[in-house]
Amino acid sequence: xxxxxxxxxxxxxxxxxxxxxxxxxxxxxxxxxxxxxxxxxxxxxxxxxxxxxxxxxxxxxxxxxxxxxxxxxxxxxxxxxxxxxxxxxxxxxxxxxxxxxxxxxxxxxxxxxxxxxxxxxxxxxxxxxxxxxxxxxxxxxxxxxxxxxxxxxxxxxxxxxxxxxxxxxxxxxxxxxxxxxxxxxxxxxxxxxxxxxxxxxxxxxxxxxxxxxxxxxxxxxxxxxxxxxxxxxxxxxxxxxxxxxxxxxxxxxxxxxxxxxxxxxxxxxxxxxxxxxxxxxxxxxxxxxxxxxxxxxxxxxxxxxxxxxxxxxxxxxxxxxxxxxxxxxxxxxxxxxxxxxxxxxxxxxxxxx
Numbered sequence: 001x002x003x004x005x006x007x008x009x010x011x012x013x014x015x016x017x018x019x020x021x022x023x024x025x026x027x028x029x030x031x032x033x034x035x036x037x038x039x040x041x042x043x044x045x046x047x048x049x050x051x052x053x054x055x056x057x058x059x060x061x062x063x064x065x066x067x068x069x070x071x072x073x074x075x076x077x078x079x080x081x082x083x084x085x086x087x088x089x090x091x092x093x094x095x096x097x098x099x100x101x102x103x104x105x106x107x108x109x110x111x112x113x114x115x116x117x118x119x120x121x122x123x124x125x126x127x128x129x130x131x132x133x134x135x136x137x138x139x140x141x142x143x144x145x146x147x148x149x150x151x152x153x154x155x156x157x158x159x160x161x162x163x164x165x166x167x168x169x170x171x172x173x174x175x176x177x178x179x180x181x182x183x184x185x186x187x188x189x190x191x192x193x194x195x196x197x198x199x200x201x202x203x204x205x206x207x208x209x210x211x212x213x214x215x216x217x218x219x220x221x222x223x224x225x226x227x228x229x230x231x232x233x234x235x236x237x238x239x240x241x242x243x244x245x246x247x248x249x250x251x252x253x254x255x256x257x258x259x260x261x262x263x264x265x266x267x268x269x270x271x272x273x274x275x276x277x278x279x280x281x282x283x284x285x286x287x288x289x290x291x292x293x294x295x296x297x298x299x300x301x302x303x304x305x306x307x308x309x310x311x312x313x314x315x316x317x318x319x320x321x322x323x324x325x326x327x328x329x330x331x332x333x334x335x336x337x338x339x340x341x342x343x344x345x346x347x348x349x350x351x352x353x
Contacts, residue, residue: 232248
């Protein structure tokens with residue numbers, strides 16, 4: 001068994017097409033979007049058996065923050081981390097971990113930051129007593145094989161939610177797909193307003209524009225909810241059997257009750273029409289009482305916990321990670337008592353380590 005830098009995008013996509021745990025964010029198209037937008041160096045690794053057949057992959061980029069170089073799998077993504085066939089899980093994981101350690105040391109990279117779905121079972125092979133693991137977030141998904149739109153409407157949605165959805169339709173609001181760059185810019189401007197409201201920095205427009213240029217229409221759908229102007233929107237990636245929410249935006253100046261959940265309901269029905277199985281509504285706090293966790297639960301999502309593993313590669317990175325762990329612990333104790341804007345500012349600063 002051995003590891004090499006990706007040599008063939010076709011080989012990579014062929015593996016993904018049948019791999020358990022694959023997501024849009026593991027695809028070559030997402031790699032292209034990231035590379036067009038940011039100056040990160042890609043490190044997409046193929047794990048192969050002695051016959052040269054891929055049995056695992058690990059996509060990622062070398063990023064930097066405050067002059068600290070990091071191997072990050074995968075930045076700006078709701079999913080990430082390696083995918084390794086179950087039969088090779090242990091051997092492939094140790095091979096990958098050793099490869100990353102040697103490579104990162106040679107390149108002056110301080111640590112690896114890798115996100116795992118807890119159910120994959122791979123994170124245990126990458127944990128280190130010198131590193132740290134976070135379980136603050138996960139992803140919310142609807143599995144249309146076990147929860148069809150009819151099942152969700154009749155068994156999962158509350159009476160109030162159904163009333164709100166019917167009211168939105170009765171009051172003349174329309175959900176439309178973005179068709180032009182002008183639609184995209186209108187969506188982006190509302191995204192900027194939304195991010196400012198929650199005290200977070202918006203991603204640059206070129207990022208969203210590159211999503212459009214690379215992915216639309218085959219792999220990208222942007223919903224716009226209108227009535228006398230744009231009141232809400234949500235951006236989804238389409239890949240294989242899944243659809244993946246990346247941005248959700250709403251106009252706080254003309255609030256429409258349940259506007260985002262209405263668009264998610266529209267997307268669920270559209271996904272079923274297109275023969276999709278999964279609809280993911282993105283990164284979500286693990287705390288079951290958090291407002292965003294509760295909001296997504298209301299439309300029938302299942303929560304899938306994630307583990308973010310920080311793997312140190314030098315003595316300096318060990319010190320940095322210990323300091324980060326202490327800061328994160330203190331942060332959890334105080335964040336709920338802070339104003340939204342200050343909370344967002346401090347969370348961004350904490351995330352750079």
